[in-house]
Amino acid sequence: MKRFPCLAATATLLTLCTAAARAQEVTSSVPEPAVQHTVIEDDRARIEELRVRGQNQRITVQPKKGGKAYEVLPADGSRDLSSESTRGAAGQRVWHLFSF
Known part of the structure; x- marks a missing residue:
C-alpha cells in the first residue's frame, strides 16, 4: 500500500513535465516578425x-551637407498619432528637439 502514493506522485510529476514541454513547443513555434532595415544613400x-x-515603422533622413536629421511619419498608422496636434500628420517631417 505504501507504493501507491509514491506511484501516483510520480505519475503526476511526469504529467506536469510533459505539459510544460508541450507549452514550450507551442510558444517557440510562433515565428518572429520579419524586420527589414534599408539604407538609401546619395551625395x-x-x-x-x-x-x-x-x-x-520609422523613416529617418540625415542631410549630409548641413541641416539636422529628421523623421518622416509613416502613413500606415503604425505610430501613435492620437493627439490633436499630430493627427493627420502622416508624411510630415518631425524634428526631435530634446532627446536624451
Missing part, C-alpha cells in the same frame, strides 16, 4: 527605413 542625404511585417 545629399542618407535615408534609413525600418519595416516590420512589411509596414513602415
